Amino acid sequence: MDKRTLGKTFHAPNGKTYRPSMFLTVTCDSYGPTHRLPYRVPGRGLVPCGCGVHHSADSPVLSTPLDPKTYDYRRAALDALHFAKGVDRFIQNLRRCAGYKAQYFAVVEPQKRLAPHLHAAVRGTIPREVVRKVLEATYHQVWWPSHETVLYGLHAGRELPVWDEPSGRFLDPATGVLLPTWDEALDDLAADDAAEPAHVVRFGAQLDYKGIVADDDTGNRSKVGKAIGYLTKYLGKAIAETYGDDPDELHPAQLDHMIRLHDQVKVLPCSPTCANWLLYGVTPKDADGNVTPGACDAKAHDRQHLGVGGRRVLVSRQWTGKTLTDHRADRAEVIRQTLAAAGVQMEDQNALSVTQNTSDDEQPRFVWTPVRPGDEDVPTHKEVMAYAITKRIRWRTEYEQAKQRARDGTSPPGDTHSATDQATATSAA
Numbered sequence: 001m002d003k004r005t006l007g008k009t010f011h012a013p014n015g016k017t018y019r020p021s022m023f024l025t026v027t028c029d030s031y032g033p034t035h036r037l038p039y040r041v042p043g044r045g046l047v048p049c050g051c052g053v054h055h056s057a058d059s060p061v062l063s064t065p066l067d068p069k070t071y072d073y074r075r076a077a078l079d080a081l082h083f084a085k086g087v088d089r090f091i092q093n094l095r096r097c098a099g100y101k102a103q104y105f106a107v108v109e110p111q112k113r114l115a116p117h118l119h120a121a122v123r124g125t126i127p128r129e130v131v132r133k134v135l136e137a138t139y140h141q142v143w144w145p146s147h148e149t150v151l152y153g154l155h156a157g158r159e160l161p162v163w164d165e166p167s168g169r170f171l172d173p174a175t176g177v178l179l180p181t182w183d184e185a186l187d188d189l190a191a192d193d194a195a196e197p198a199h200v201v202r203f204g205a206q207l208d209y210k211g212i213v214a215d216d217d218t219g220n221r222s223k224v225g226k227a228i229g230y231l232t233k234y235l236g237k238a239i240a241e242t243y244g245d246d247p248d249e250l251h252p253a254q255l256d257h258m259i260r261l262h263d264q265v266k267v268l269p270c271s272p273t274c275a276n277w278l279l280y281g282v283t284p285k286d287a288d289g290n291v292t293p294g295a296c297d298a299k300a301h302d303r304q305h306l307g308v309g310g311r312r313v314l315v316s317r318q319w320t321g322k323t324l325t326d327h328r329a330d331r332a333e334v335i336r337q338t339l340a341a342a343g344v345q346m347e348d349q350n351a352l353s354v355t356q357n358t359s360d361d362e363q364p365r366f367v368w369t370p371v372r373p374g375d376e377d378v379p380t381h382k383e384v385m386a387y388a389i390t391k392r393i394r395w396r397t398e399y400e401q402a403k404q405r406a407r408d409g410t411s412p413p414g415d416t417h418s419a420t421d422q423a424t425a426t427s428a429a
Contacts, residue, residue, distance in 0.1 A: 007124020025208035060251035063112030080307025342402035
């Protein structure tokens with residue numbers, strides 16, 4: 001694989017150089033038929049929804065299941081819980097086929113059916129058919145102990161496992177049999193030649209592929225703006241807010257769909273350490289007596305997240321082409337300019353650096369002297385912490401005030417002052 005992170009460059013007859021990119025939308029698989037808008041078929045006219053109704057574009061039942069009893073909520077919940085792993089595998093396969101380290105900026109957003117889907121801006125262009133074949137061939141296997149059926153708790157009508165202090169293990173309260181540990185359960189899985197993965201994540205057949213070229217052309221600028229809009233549209237919303245902010249105003253079909261999906265999400269395990277494993281007769285990884293069976297505190301189980309508990313924004317490491325040091329320097333420069341515009345001189349940010357031996361004026365950064373018990377000029381730990389906290393608060397206050405002046409368009413103070421106030425530092429200590 002080529003180490004480059006940018007796509008191919010194309011030269012137009014007019015002398016312009018282009019390096020186009022892609023905007024991809026990837027969805028989950030189907031879990032059952034849902035209510036949809038009518039569509040026109042030549043020779044047949046307008047075909048209604050599967051329920052026989054010609055829904056309008058603002059119908060609240062759109063994308064809810066036609067038959068909730070046959071809709072595969074369990075698979076939908078598992079796909080949501082493991083969606084990020086599927087995305088990782090898709091990007092990995094795409095890079096292998098493209099032959100270079102394609103960089104991406106992606107956002108995980110909810111569809112109206114409450115399933116996650118991915119919008120991704122990808123640097124470079126890969127043929128549409130190649131992307132489609134990669135998507136069709138991509139899958140992620142979850143090799144976890146079986147969690148097909150709940151064995152304990154209210155769903156199973158059996159008491160929850162209890163912690164046995166002498167053995168340091170969870171056991172069945174009725175039989176006293178110790179539950180297998182996480183490692184034991186994995187060993188049993190590995191020893192079974194007929195074992196199958198607990199779940200397989202696959203993507204749906206739907207793929208939206210758009211080429212993007214950033215130049216002065218009005219049409220191209222519109223495409224870029226639309227792509228950015230897709231990437232930022234839902235960042236401030238939870239998955240459950242797809243239907244609206246107020247649950248009391250939801251249509252019965254929407255509310256029922258959300259409740260059924262959440263019923264699966266809240267009992268399925270989200271990770272090897274998830275407390276929900278005890279509902280299936282398996283001790284979570286690294287569990288102790290403080291674990292409450294079926295009470296995992298991961299946000300993936302919340303009704304607001306519906307399985308998507310991880311990061312909503314996925315950015316490849318080399319998306320910007322800069323190192324972490326470069327990013328830190330950029331942020332420091334932005335702050336420095338903001339403070340300077342407000343008449344504040346930014347102090348040396350490397351004052352306590354252990355890697356830079358000299359300050360900006362080439363003077364020794366530290367002077368080492370022995371500290372002996374009883375030295376009165378040595379600050380206590382509390383004094384040092386108070387000074388550091390006060391300094392951070394002062395920095396934040398000055399920066400916020402500088403930004404406010406920039407927004408208001410007010411003039412900076414008459415004389416430039418340093419962000420280091422010795423009087424404040426002394427009083428803090």
